[in-house]
Amino acid sequence: MSKWWPDEIAHAGVxxxxxxxxxxxxxxxxxxxxxxxxxxxxxxxGPTSTVVDIxxxxxxxxxxxxxxxxxxxAVDASPAxxxxxxxxxxxxxxxxxxxxxxxxxxxxxxxxxxxLHHLPDFxxxxxxxxxxxxxxxxxxxxxxxxxxxxxxxxxxxxxxRWLEDAPTDPALGWTAGELAEHVRTEQSTxxxxxxQILDRAGxxxxxxxxxxxxxxxxYTCRLR
Ligand SMILES: C[S@@+](CC[C@H](N)C(=O)[O-])C[C@H]1O[C@@H](n2cnc3c(N)ncnc32)[C@H](O)[C@@H]1O
Numbered sequence: 639m640s641k642w643w644p645d646e647i648a649h650a651g652v653x654x655x656x657x658x659x660x661x662x663x664x665x666x667x668x669x670x671x672x673x674x675x676x677x678x679x680x681x682x683x684g685p686t687s688t689v690v691d692i693x694x695x696x697x698x699x700x701x702x703x704x705x706x707x708x709x710x711x712a713v714d715a716s717p718a719x720x721x722x723x724x725x726x727x728x729x730x731x732x733x734x735x736x737x738x739x740x741x742x743x744x745x746x747x748x749x750x751x752x753x754l755h756h757l758p759d760f761x762x763x764x765x766x767x768x769x770x771x772x773x774x775x776x777x778x779x780x781x782x783x784x785x786x787x788x789x790x791x792x793x794x795x796x797x798x799r800w801l802e803d804a805p806t807d808p809a810l811g812w813t814a815g816e817l818a819e820h821v822r823t824e825q826s827t828x829x830x831x832x833x834q835i836l837d838r839a840g841x842x843x844x845x846x847x848x849x850x851x852x853x854x855x856x857y858t859c860r861l862r
Contacts, residue, residue, distance in 0.1 A: 639737075643736065644736065644757075644761060646715040646733075646734035646735070646736055646737055646756075647715050647716070649715075649756045649757060650715040650716050650734070650756055651756060651824075654695075654715075654716040654718070654719060655716050655717070655718055656718065657718045657721075657722075659718075660696065660716070660718040660719055660722050661722070662809060663695060663696050664696050664698060665809055665810065666808070666809060666810065666811060666812070667695075667811075669698055669699075671698065671699050671702035671703070672702070674699070674702075674780070675702050675703050675706060677858075678703070678706065678707075678747070681747065681778045681858070682746070682778075683706075683707060683746055683747045683778065684706065684707065685706070685707065685708060686707075686708045687707045687708055687709075687746040687747060688707070688708055688709045688710075688711070688743060688744060688745050688746055688747075689703060689707050689709070689710045689711070689745075689746065689747045689748075689749060690710075690711045690713060690738075690740060690745050690747070690748050690749070690772065691703075691710060691711070691712050691713065691748075691749045691750065692713045692714075692734065692735055692738065692748060692749070692750040692753060692769070693713070693714060693715070693734070693735070693750050693751070693752065693753020693754070693756070694712035694713060694714050694719070694723065694728075694730065695714060695719055695752075695753075696719060696722055696723065696726075697712050697722070697723040697726055697728045697730065699749060699751065700712045700723070700728050701726065701728070703749075704728075709729070710728075710729065711729050711730075711731060711740070712728050712729065712730040712731070713730075713731050713733050713734060713738045714730065714731075714732065714733075714734070715732070715733065715734040715737075715756075717732055720732045735750075735753070735754065735757060735761075735765035735768060735769070736757070736761065736764065736765055736768065738768075740772045744774060745772045745773055745777065746773075746777060746778065747777070747778045747779070747780065748769050748772060748773065748777075748778070748779045748780075749779075749780045749781075750779075750780070750781050750782070750783075751781075751782040751783070752782065752783055752784065753783070754766075754781065754783050755783050755784050755785075755824050755825050755826040755827075756824065756825060757825055758825045759825070759827055759831060759835065762825075762827070762832070762835055763835045763838060763839065766779075766835055766836060766838075766839035766841070767838075767839045767840075769839070770839045770840045770841065770861055773861045774861070775861055775862060776860060776861060777860070777861045778858065778859065778860060778861075779836075779841055779857070779858075779859040779860075779861070780856070780857070780858050780859075781836075781856070781857045781859065782854065782855070782856040782857070783826065783832075783854065783855065784820065784824075784826040784853060784854050785826060785827065785828070785829050785832050785848075785853075785854060785855035786826065786827070786828050786829065786852065786853060787828075787829040787848040787849075787852045787853075787855055788852040788853075790828070796851060796852045796853065797821055797853075799851060800817060800851055800853050801814040801817050801818060802814070803851070804816075804817050829848065829855050832855070833846075833857075836857065836859055840861055840862050841859035841860065841861055841862070842859060842860050842861075842862055843857050843858070843859050844858050844859060844860055845857070845858040846858075
């Protein structure tokens with residue numbers, strides 16, 4: 639790698655490298671993936687498809703989708719996350735948006751939730767360009783993250799409300815203090831910036847969902 643290429647582990651969030659945090663992660667972030675898994679058939683993703691989940695964490699999406707597709711590869715920058723996934727029988731690769739090279743056949747869907755915000759916008763663009771290169775035209779990307787769909791002038795109000803609604807027990811979710819730290823120190827960006835980046839990488843947004851509080855967004859995209 640070039641001298642100017644960032645070390646993804648250094649950007650991955652220290653908590654994600656901590657085996658204790660990793661072991662408690664599913665309780666902090668429980669997810670019912672059934673709706674998303676059901677929606678995949680509309681994208682033509684099925685029993686012969688290959689899916690790559692980037693920033694796969696503990697592998698909860700991988701385990702949910704695995705029975706319905708041909709192969710799922712879980713990619714994560716954190717060795718502790720990868721170790722946990724391997725202990726669950728998942729095909730997990732240590733790497734990330736900026737380092738994973740898919741060399742083994744066609745990828746039909748790239749999935750990523752709550753991981754791209756670890757990279758600054760320049761590197762988000764490089765990352766999504768690399769994702770596009772993994773796919774054939776028509777290939778699908780599902781990207782969900784903390785993405786602010788609020789106008790900059792209203793950001794303080796929206797973020798204030800988000801923090802007010804946060805749980806108080808850090809074992810069961812992200813507390814106001816943790817969310818405030820996210821806003822202060824992580825690289826979540828505005829929807830209008832991220833959507834430009836998706837477009838520049840060659841993706842058409844087929845479905846776009848902003849959360850009611852204007853703090854998260856989920857995109858289903860097709861590569862042109
Ligand atoms: C908040 S967790 C989300 C995990 C999972 N996707 C989920 O939705 O439950 C973020 C994950 O992204 C990983 N990560 C951080 N930076 C990354 C990068 N540049 N490439 C790949 N994974 C990364 C972290 O190690 C962590 O497992």
